[in-house]
Amino acid sequence: MAVEVVEAPWGAGVPVERFEEILKADKSHLIKAVLVTHNETATGVRSDIAAVRRALDAAGHSALLLVDGVSSIGCMDFRMDEWAVDVAVTGSQKGFMLPVGLAIVAFSRRAIAAIEQADLPRTFFDVRDMARSYANGAYPYTPAVGLLNGLKVSAEMLMAEGLENVFARHRRIASGVRAAVAAWGLELCAAEPSLYSETVSAIRTPSGFDANTIISHAAQKYDVAFGVSLGEVAGKLFRIGHLGSLTDVMMLSGLAAAEMAMADVGIPIRLGSGVAAAQDHYRAAHADRYKVAA
Template identity: 70%
Template sequence: MSYQNPVFIPGPTNIPEVIRKACDMPTIDHRSPAFARIFKPAVAGVKTVLGTREGEVILFPSTGTGGWEAAITNTLSPGDTVLVGRFGMFSHRWIDLCQRHGLNVQIIETPWGEGAPLAAIEAALAADASHRIRAVLSTHNETATGVRSDIAGIRRAMERTRHPAMLFVDGVSSIGSMPFEMDRWGVDIAVAGSQKGFMLPAGLAILGLSPRALAAMETATLPRTFFDFRDMQKSYAGGGYPYTPAAGLINGLATAVEMLQDEGLENVYARHHRIAEGVRRAVAAWGMRPCAASPELYSDTVTAVVVPEGFNGTDIVTLAAQKYGMAFGVGLGEVAGKVFRIGHLGSLTDAMMLSGLATAEMCMADLGYPITLGSGVAAAQDYYRKTAGIAAKAAA
């Protein structure tokens, strides 16, 4: 693998040089005012990216998986019921985590390539007259299949059924890259990670907590120590941590949110949509299709490309790494071998994306795929040429 080439996996993403330098800092006393000066702007910036004024932000030295664990252990008790649709590898892993913690997981099996099953969620909530379901869990952007789910639609279903359950959302591969409105969508816990839209190395679990989620701590009895929100809140009041924080990553996070705000979140989202649309046009030019079942489900951070019958998508990823020094994502779980994944999130430009598409084409040609070299690149070029500068002009 060449360190000079950008990566096209759906995380960790490419790290801008200014963020890398921000993470590379001398040791500081994390109980001193020096730490508070980097910590407070990082937290304030994350609140803006999450779309919350009412919520509180917690940063754990961990990854998104640790964020999932923190979400359930701080708000639920053994035997509590949670409702979740299984429609990809990451919703599956959240289900597994809940089951290992002794929760009663009510699973709605959903075809991979579809999004959160809104009608089935609403029916399950309506049938729960005794309100045993304590939380509804959903993955906003299913990285395995390149599917974006309608989180606002889940909240509307909860409101129509007048169900009091909390809403927990895995936004690891969407937050910072696609619109996310924690307050407006009624999200009680949003989980993100440092290594995706925030363009940092892995190492921070980033959580947004609503007042309802914080209140649920008072009755939750699942064990937690490292991930205890209460310990974090007590230390946050003084601008510190209950244990040693990842100071360099938090300094990088402060820089990352400043970069996102300087670009303008609407421009960030428009850039991701535009680059993703160029990828989708390339895929169509190859005679292939995304794994996502319909256009309204298309993710703007990752496209899972369904390969033709008789081919194995993993071979493309392997060849790209070995021959051309470039990274793409393999298919996971039920779509292993059936797709290869192109990540297009974080620090990315048109020119970078075109290099990825060109390399993917070379790999497919090397493997005997029925494609014409340059067809996908040309389709993306045509779209990028016609749409270049539109977001920047609109913001001017």
């Protein structure tokens, strides 16, 4: 199997125009699938899946659209039917607020038809075997009962809150984090606002500062875990996750910890500046929902 990798700068989104060029040039439809990450956690970048679908349609191409939604599904607007996504994968550990352990995969009817036509021998990844087991009230292997019960509860929690409210909460919390980053005088890895993730912010540290020192210091001194940087941005940024079971007030504590850790390692920020900016944002965001008498 040949895989064509389409490169893009770290901090950029999916190069949709390049995708369309490649698909239009593939007159024989040798390309069988287009793989895209909806929300890239290493850089805090969200890509436009609807635009990728339009590129496929503009090229008149039959390739399946496969989407990694691990850090977006359950947190950000994801429209499998509307965007004609054929396979979407997520995990239990992000928007579903559970420990690591479940891979959650959804298939379109077109993807199921492609599976039926495939003749590659397989067992573990044969979803037909799984479907037969499910139809008989069974499981194809030893089930993770605790995680499955937890998934039922987390799905009920999301539906009780209402998906639009879940998405709005993530947007609000993420915007508060971005307000804090701006107050610190720092920048995000994501190249421009349309790419900003609602679930993770990758924050660039000033030149000459190793971002990993912030992460290790925060863990050792304050018992707070921030995300490390990877690949081309290793040592150049740290990541703040803001997804799942999270409130504005919980996020403020994380921002305060980030400020203390940065100040401790010598980054010239004013303690309280980012927290205050986020507080202002959250108070304004709630102003129309809760009126307080003077």
